[in-house]
Amino acid sequence: MDFYKGEETDGVRFSWNRWPTSRVEATRKLLVPLGAMYTPLHQSPELTKVPYPPLRCKGLCNAILNPYCSIAAPFKTWVCPFCLQHNQFPNHYSGISDVHKPAELYPNLTTIEYELPTNDTALPIYLFVVDIGLPDDELRALTDSLTMSLSLIPENAYVGLITFGSMVQLYELGFTACPKSYVFRGNAPFKATTLIDKLGSAESMNLMSKKFLVPANECEFHLTSILEEIQKDPCRVSSDKRPLRCTGMAFSVAVSLLQAIAPNTGARIMSFIGGPATQGPGIVVGEELKEPIRSHNDIQKGKAKYSSKAYQYYKSIGEQAVSSGHAIDIFSCSLDQVGLYEMREMVKLTGGFMVLADAFSHPMFQQSFQKIFTRDTDASLKLGYNAEIQVVTSMYLKVCGAIGHMSSKGAKTSCVSENEIGIGGTSSWKICGLDQNSTFAFYFEIANQHNNQMPPDSSGLIQFITSYQNAAGKQIVRVTTVKRDWVDNNAPIQHLTQGFDQETSAVLMARLAIFKTENEELQDITRWLDKMLIKLVSRYADYKKEDIRSFNLSENFSIYPTFMFHLRRSNFLQVFNNSPDESSFYRFMLNRENVSNSLVMIQPTLEKYTFNGPPRPEVLSASSISNDSILLLDTFFHVLIFSGETIAQWRKAGYDKDPNYQNFRDLLIAPKQDAAAILKERFPYPRYIECDQHSGEARFLLATIDPNITHTNNIPQDPSKGEIVFTEDVNLHVFLEHLKKFAVQS
Structure with missing residues (x-):
């Protein structure tokens, strides 16, 4: 299933893209919360903008006209898919027909932006x-x-x-x-x-x-x-x-x-x-x-x-x-x-x-x-001001809350769940400052009773309505309406698991963990993450009871445990060697970035540069370090170029300045060019570090990688296997073996 399409067009990604039809089934099967990551000012080249106000439903839901509404063109009426209210089109929609529709009814325009025809307010x-x-x-x-x-x-x-x-x-x-x-x-x-x-x-x-x-x-x-x-x-x-x-x-x-x-x-x-x-x-x-x-x-x-x-x-x-x-x-x-x-x-x-x-x-x-102060293609600042986000859900679905840089407006509508997650008890939030990276995590629950049969061919709908002032002083309303299918309780479990997005799920869990740090002990949060992970893999892995060798996790669940391993070790949950200010900053940034940027924070990326070909992604482990290569580490907060011991010696000897060693010079330049590209796009600007193997600043890399080679398991010590990390931390292999052991015992 293409999870990226919704992000490219609408700025939305869900943890589960197919949903159980009852609260009981959701409790049993959705062992990662049902949630969405939404970027209100996501810039899509296909974004449609119209110069008139939106048409709202007259019912209690207050939803806005969207592609999932049914219309009766001869009678000039439309039915809201959220509350089933019948609404009359106003006079200026008199030319509507099955052939001539307003932009918001086209099936591919799930996100549309309205510029309200009001007098301009003061510029920011x-x-x-x-x-x-x-x-x-x-x-x-x-x-x-x-x-x-x-x-x-x-x-x-x-x-x-x-x-x-x-x-x-x-x-x-x-x-x-x-x-x-x-x-x-x-x-x-x-x-x-x-x-x-x-x-x-x-x-x-x-x-x-x-x-x-x-x-x-x-x-x-x-x-x-x-x-x-x-x-x-x-x-x-x-x-x-x-x-x-x-x-x-x-x-x-x-x-x-x-x-x-x-x-x-x-x-x-x-x-x-x-x-x-x-x-x-x-x-x-x-x-x-x-x-x-x-x-x-x-x-x-x-x-x-x-x-x-x-x-x-x-x-x-x-x-x-x-x-x-x-x-x-x-x-x-x-x-x-x-x-x-x-x-x-x-x-x-x-x-x-x-x-x-x-x-x-x-x-x-x-x-x-x-x-x-970066300008957009139309020379305007990419910022929004004095904003508000409202969430509307269809029947059988309620919003539990949100986690991000926002505050509650206390709007307890019929689509608000009693089960609060994050900033809950409301379906509307105030956001005083927005930019193109501002991303919010919304959490939902299935509210349908187990014995209540869903209507055939029905779907779950969620609408995000963002009102804000742009940098030019115009009042804008952006509406994103998304639909996901229900999965019948009797359908094979694969129908549900094919809709699991492990990347979005990892970020939603990370935000929940950070939210818990305000009131809970870090040890309790780590135990909670472990418990939730064991429940998930024991539910969806294939194995024979008590047989760890039979354990197999399908492809769309396979890297989720690795994300959880790195999250447990990250600066978001581990405060050793960080000041309270640094911890606050790291957690602040994870709570504002989209899925891809958040994943880089949770599990940094590592690129390896050698004489044997173009750079290639490397596993984030101690065994990826070698004397004759260069590594480029991106943790989002740091961009680090790490030269192996031999490479550092050659550079200090000046071989890169000798015309006979042009390939060595090219090898040194390549990671610097890639690092410059990252630095150019990243906000805030990361700390840039160049270091050599065994130098003091190499600690930034050694603290991040999986310590699969340590002073205790590499005996006799063999540097050709990778860098030896002096730590007592559990490595990824041991973590996964324990996970399998607990899963097959469950």
């Missing part, structure tokens, strides 16, 4: 929140990047500036005689009403007043001048203390300003942070350098002094931004932690970006920042 707002507690060289690199961005932002889009260190400064860009700003104390309590009292009435601060937010083409010169003159925070601190940063206060001023000036208007609060908050609300560590910032161990043992209170504070900031439809982005650039762990919910709730880099002068920040 970009409010920069800049940390000035940085070293001079870092502050200059940051302001240079912000100046560059002014040429990438749409000319009529509104821009604002806030800086923070020991105090918060809000710049009045509409006053051009000289730089003018309003100052807020960093350690004082703050309320939104304080902003109104200090700056004037909400009416005098509205968007059209062009006081604090000004169109980019009108303030470019003035804002550039301000950015060039920004100095490091004047409040000096001694060498044994951290710089004063009132990060929480800066976010509060930014969110309150936009809430007062531009509620329900597309906006991004783009924050650039180079260190942890050390004063005021949202503090994550004290000023004294002798006081270390919290670790995973501190959090687990309840010794993180500020974390819980800071998390709640930033979460409340996120909820405030959601109520006005504004996204919050964090660009964290520091060798130390800045508090992403505490601030994560603020970004997740609003659908913002999160970028983690070493410095503002590093390509990881600069390239990632530029990619946000």
Whole structure:
């Protein structure tokens, strides 16, 4: 079954593409949750756009006209397939017939985009929140990047500036005689009403007043001048203390300003942070350098002094931004932690970006920042603002919830299940920021009773309705309607298993596991993954009881256990050697990417380059490492070129510069070209590493591969078999053997 076709045309992939007809059968057979990965802004070359509003069903479902509706052309009526409501076509559909149909009724147009014929709203707002507690060289690199961005932002889009260190400064860009700003104390309590009292009435601060937010083409010169003159925070601190940063206060001023000036208007609060908050609300560590910032161990043992209170504070900031439809982005650039762990919910709730880099002068920040402003084929930004996703399901099907960067709208319609998974109890979610990679996991359940016979030739239907403001200020509604067949309970099991998509299933399970990390112990989550995997393979593998040698797993289930093996070992569930900020970033990214990108995170890809032919994919194991080859590892977060010991010696000897060894020079260039292609497309920009066998940075590869050759099983040690990994971790072969053993015993 072609699972990729639905992703190419509609941006949708399901874990199961054929469904049991009752709740009981689904519980017995669907041992991976029934779910879908949906990318609302997926760009298909076949996408149809129409310049009129959608036609909605008058019934309770509120679904939109789609190819699965039945129409009675002579009577100018249509029947909604979701609630079976009969609807009358409006007068402007008077020419409809079996031959002349509107675009949304063509069977191949399962995704259609409506541009609402309303007055254009204001173009999106970009409010920069800049940390000035940085070293001079870092502050200059940051302001240079912000100046560059002014040429990438749409000319009529509104821009604002806030800086923070020991105090918060809000710049009045509409006053051009000289730089003018309003100052807020960093350690004082703050309320939104304080902003109104200090700056004037909400009416005098509205968007059209062009006081604090000004169109980019009108303030470019003035804002550039301000950015060039920004100095490091004047409040000096001694060498044994951290710089004063009132990060929480800066976010509060930014969110309150936009809430007062531009509620329900597309906006991004783009924050650039180079260190942890050390004063005021949202503090994550004290000023004294002798006081270390919290670790995973501190959090687990309840010794993180500020974390819980800071998390709640930033979460409340996120909820405030959601109520006005504004996204919050964090660009964290520091060798130390800045508090992403505490601030994560603020970004997740609003659908913002999160970028983690070493410095503002590093390509990881600069390239990632530029990619946000990448233009589409029609020269518009590939972004959506102030969005909402509604899910409508047909009879016998209910939505349990969703996992992704969104927040619940609390719309408990008839298609909402009592069984909540992720953000549940609703059929509608708010998403303040969208881009072409924003992907959401939706979970469903079969609600039909076991003794209730399905109508013959019926199908299950799901409709995703996404409303958003595009970068040009237009209001857009994108509608995707998908259909899947029911499988009769008495049909051979192969009818169901042929619809199993093991790649999507692995990603849906990974998102569930990450969602559980908020409230459950990591050991319990790993046991749950193991239990679910054993149940699945024992149900669908062919074997004789108690005979492990007879075990055989069909092709469309065969690599699912490998995904689970790598997920268990990944940075998403293992926190050893990672800070809380790094773990938060890794989990954040898995919760926003599509299936293919998520799989690279779960099970990285490995390419091998040798003199014997073109590069070829390699198994992610220690036996793939050899002295006379080059490996290209892509973990999504890292792109690493690993040269074998012999290759490294030849390169250091300069053989690649000798014309007689052109083939060696070509071998060195090939992985660099492929790595450059990955770096060009990836967001955020990955860490790029070149290393040699036995070097310190080779640890990035050794920590990722399957440790099938270790100091205990390679005796006497033979380097020709591959790289020896010093670890006590279980390798893939042992993992699969244990899995088979438990499966045949079940």
